[in-house]
Structure formats: structure tokens, C-alpha cells
Amino acid sequence: MIVLGVALLAGCTLIGVYLGDLLGLALGVKANVGGVGIAMILLIAARFWLSRRGRLTKGVQFGVEFWAGMYIPIVVAMAAQQNVVAAMSGGPIVLIAATGSLVLCFGAVALLSRIGRRDPGSPAVERGGSVIEGDAEPVGRTAGSQVGKE
Amino acid sequence: MDHTIWHGIEHVFVEQSLVAAFAVVGALILVSNVAAKYLTNGRVHGSAIAIVLGLVLAYVGGLYTGGKKGLADIPALAGIGLMGGAMLRDFAIVATAFEVDVVEARRAGLLGVLALALGTILPFIVGTLTAVAFGYHDAVSITTIGAGAITYIVGPVTGAAIGADSTVMALSIATGVTKAVMVMVGTPLVARLIGLDNPRSAMAYGGLMGTVSGVAGGLAATDPKLVPYGALTATFHTGIGCLVGPSILFLAVRALVG
Structure with missing residues (x-):
């Protein structure tokens, strides 16, 4: 059932954010510490557990992957509500601090990504990309078309 | 006459804010994908154009309303605020973990x-x-x-x-x-x-x-x-x-x- 996938996603998000709040409280910080990251790890664990027990149905998968496919539209909506006016009118101190840290961090990414060997990429990663891009065929139809081919 | 039609459309957009946001963002992405394909020969990602377009619209919206939330401060587009707000953003980010x-x-x-x-x-x-x-x-x-x-x-x-x-x-x-x-x-x-x-x-x-x-x-x-x-x-x-x-x-x- 599709709603079970959506509920699984919702449950992982709620638990993750709650644990992030608790972690923040324990550390004495007025912020959520890694709530979304914890939720992501919970969801990865849930998928692993479900697929090992053969409970990862197409419905559940579709319920989660629909929201993964909505990621880019949501990000576009997020971009459309940024306070760009404030960003553009911040003056030199804002521009210098932002540009400086950006350039330095891009440089650090270049350095860190050269540490260790380059991985050739995997089919799982590529498939994930097409789901998040919103291009993946619905799970049901893929299976159907393969049946048709045979 | 013209005014009443416009008023009616605005009313629907205000009442159906999240649904309206889905339609507006979908149209924005459609336009961006077409632009990416025909104007840049596919060299620039459609979503890159959509995000930049979103930021430009946020700038215009911010100038127009004087608010802090870009397009979302325009009443007819308030649904953008819900769709792109922290709640759904985090929900979608967690969903991408399914592909890790x-x-x-x-x-x-x-x-x-x-x-x-x-x-x-x-x-x-x-x-x-x-x-x-x-x-x-x-x-x-x-x-x-x-x-x-x-x-x-x-x-x-x-x-x-x-x-x-x-x-x-x-x-x-x-x-x-x-x-x-x-x-x-x-x-x-x-x-x-x-x-x-x-x-x-x-x-x-x-x-x-x-x-x-x-x-x-x-x-x-x-x-x-x-x-x-x-x-x-x-x-x-x-x-x-x-x-x-x-x-x-x-x-x-x-x-x-x-």
C-alpha cells in the first residue's frame, strides 16, 4: 500500500527530528542537531530491514519514491521564497564574507574529493538519480513492461 | 468584466494555495526544461535554470511586496511558502535517503x-x-x-x-x-x-x-x-x-x- 510508504517516511522524519531536538537539548544548543540526518539513517535502515524480510512492496517503495521525485520541485519552491532582496542589498561586508567562505570551501571540496581513490559509481547510485530527478518509470509499469518483453 | 475574472482566479489561487503552488512550480519547471533543451542544447540542467528562475522571481516578489519571503508574500502564491518551506523540504530530503x-x-x-x-x-x-x-x-x-x-x-x-x-x-x-x-x-x-x-x-x-x-x-x-x-x-x-x-x-x- 502506497500510504504505508508515505507513513514510513513520515514516521522516520518525526522520530529523527525528535531525536535531533533531544540531542540539541542534551548538548545545550537552541537548535535541532542532525534531526534530518538521523531520519535519513532511520529510513536507510528501514529499507534494509524491509527488503531483507521481503516486505518491501512496490506500494511502499512508490510511496517513498514519489516524495524523492518531488524533491526538485520543492527545492524550486524553496528558491522562490528566499530573501534574495536582502542578499542583494547586504553591502560589502556581507558580500566579502559570503564570497570568501564560498571560494575557500569550494577549494576544500576540490582537495577532499582528491583524497582516496575515485569510485567508478554504481548502478544503484544512477537509479537513485533518476528517481530523484523524477524521471524514473513507475515501479509497476517497469515490471509490467518487462513481463511484456518476455 | 475583466476585473471580475481576474478576481475570481485570484480567489481560487488563495483558497487552493498548495495546489496552486504545485501548478505554478510545475509550469516553471516545464518552461525551464524546454529552455534547457532548446536554448542551451542540453548543456545546462533544466533544474539549474528552474532554481535560478525561482531566485529571480523571489527577488521580484521581494521588491514588489517588500516582504522577506519572496514570491510567497504575494497572497495568490502563498502556497509556495508551504511547498518550499522547511517541513516539506526536510520530508523530501529524507525521502531521497531511500536511494542511498x-x-x-x-x-x-x-x-x-x-x-x-x-x-x-x-x-x-x-x-x-x-x-x-x-x-x-x-x-x-x-x-x-x-x-x-x-x-x-x-x-x-x-x-x-x-x-x-x-x-x-x-x-x-x-x-x-x-x-x-x-x-x-x-x-x-x-x-x-x-x-x-x-x-x-x-x-x-x-x-x-x-x-x-x-x-x-x-x-x-x-x-x-x-x-x-x-x-x-x-x-x-x-x-x-x-x-x-x-x-x-x-x-x-x-x-x-x-
Whole structure:
């Protein structure tokens, strides 16, 4: 059932954010510490557990992957509500601090990504990309078309 | 007559705000994909164009309404605020974790931790040096502006904790917002240059850039397959910043400037 996938996603998000709040409280910080990251790890664990027990149905998968496919539209909506006016009118101190840290961090990414060997990429990663891009065929139809081919 | 039709449409948009947002954003992405295909020959990602277009519209909306939430301050487009707000954004980010290749993520775990440390310290140093260069001499102001260079949430959280005044807080938030916007626009431009094309480098990138909105936008515009890896580290960034900003970093600055 599709709603079970959506509920699984919702449950992982709620638990993750709650644990992030608790972690923040324990550390004495007025912020959520890694709530979304914890939720992501919970969801990865849930998928692993479900697929090992053969409970990862197409419905559940579709319920989660629909929201993964909505990621880019949501990000576009997020971009459309940024306070760009404030960003553009911040003056030199804002521009210098932002540009400086950006350039330095891009440089650090270049350095860190050269540490260790380059991985050739995997089919799982590529498939994930097409789901998040919103291009993946619905799970049901893929299976159907393969049946048709045979 | 014309006026009543327009009024009726606006009424529907206000009443059906989230549904209207789906339609508007979908149309925006459709236009961007067509533009990417025919105007740039597919060289620029459609979502990169859509995100930049979104930012331009946010600018126009901000000028038009004088508000802080871009297009979402226009009543007929208020649904954009819900659709792109923190709740659905985080929900969709968590959903992308379903596509994570665990082997890849675990292999880059240590790199992610290193990136998080650097991603907190480097922007803070740049921010504090800029603050000093512009004539700020007290530890509270210097720390608050430096924390703003980490993310636009770390800035005000740190400032509030150590008692910064509102002008400095505004500067600090503006620095963080500017950084987020620049990350969104700049990432697809420099992606090849900095080797951002695999899960490993995406995890390093997420930890270093930090700002969740910047990373979310930047990776979506660059290559969707990298999104979950970058998001995994980036979501820890703000929390860590809020942890060390008012404590270790503030104490360090105070020890230096007295």
C-alpha cells in the first residue's frame, strides 16, 4: 500500500527530528542537531530491514519514491521564497564574507574529493538519480513492461 | 468584466494555495526544461535554470511586496511558502535517503566528518576576519558575523546566545542568506572544476557548504543522484555550528581580541 510508504517516511522524519531536538537539548544548543540526518539513517535502515524480510512492496517503495521525485520541485519552491532582496542589498561586508567562505570551501571540496581513490559509481547510485530527478518509470509499469518483453 | 475574472482566479489561487503552488512550480519547471533543451542544447540542467528562475522571481516578489519571503508574500502564491518551506523540504530530503547506496555512504563517512569540521571553521575564520577588517572590535559582534558565514541559522542562534545587537544580527543573517543563494547558483558552475561528480565528493561538499537550502539547491541543479549524499552530511552542519558557535568559537575569539 502506497500510504504505508508515505507513513514510513513520515514516521522516520518525526522520530529523527525528535531525536535531533533531544540531542540539541542534551548538548545545550537552541537548535535541532542532525534531526534530518538521523531520519535519513532511520529510513536507510528501514529499507534494509524491509527488503531483507521481503516486505518491501512496490506500494511502499512508490510511496517513498514519489516524495524523492518531488524533491526538485520543492527545492524550486524553496528558491522562490528566499530573501534574495536582502542578499542583494547586504553591502560589502556581507558580500566579502559570503564570497570568501564560498571560494575557500569550494577549494576544500576540490582537495577532499582528491583524497582516496575515485569510485567508478554504481548502478544503484544512477537509479537513485533518476528517481530523484523524477524521471524514473513507475515501479509497476517497469515490471509490467518487462513481463511484456518476455 | 475583466476585473471580475481576474478576481475570481485570484480567489481560487488563495483558497487552493498548495495546489496552486504545485501548478505554478510545475509550469516553471516545464518552461525551464524546454529552455534547457532548446536554448542551451542540453548543456545546462533544466533544474539549474528552474532554481535560478525561482531566485529571480523571489527577488521580484521581494521588491514588489517588500516582504522577506519572496514570491510567497504575494497572497495568490502563498502556497509556495508551504511547498518550499522547511517541513516539506526536510520530508523530501529524507525521502531521497531511500536511494542511498549504503556501501558508498559508509566508505565516505570519515571524509564527511572531516568536511563538517572544515566547513564550520573555514567560513567562521573568513567571516571573523571580514568583520575585523570592517572595524568591529568586540568579541560578540565578530563571533556573530563569523557565525553568519557558517549558515544563516547559526548566525542568529549564536548572536542571541551571546547577546549581539540587532544590526550585527541582521548583517549575520544577510551573510548566511547570501552564501546560500551563491551556493545554489555557483555549484553547477564549478562542479566539474572541484570534482563534484560522485557520492564521495558530494558528502565532502555537503559537510563543507553546510547550508541545507544551498546544498539542496546546488546539488539538484548539478546532478540529482548526488542529492542524498550531500544532504546526509549537510543536515548535521547547522546543528554542529549552533553547538560550537556560542561556545568554543566565541571563547576562542574572546581570548584573541580580549
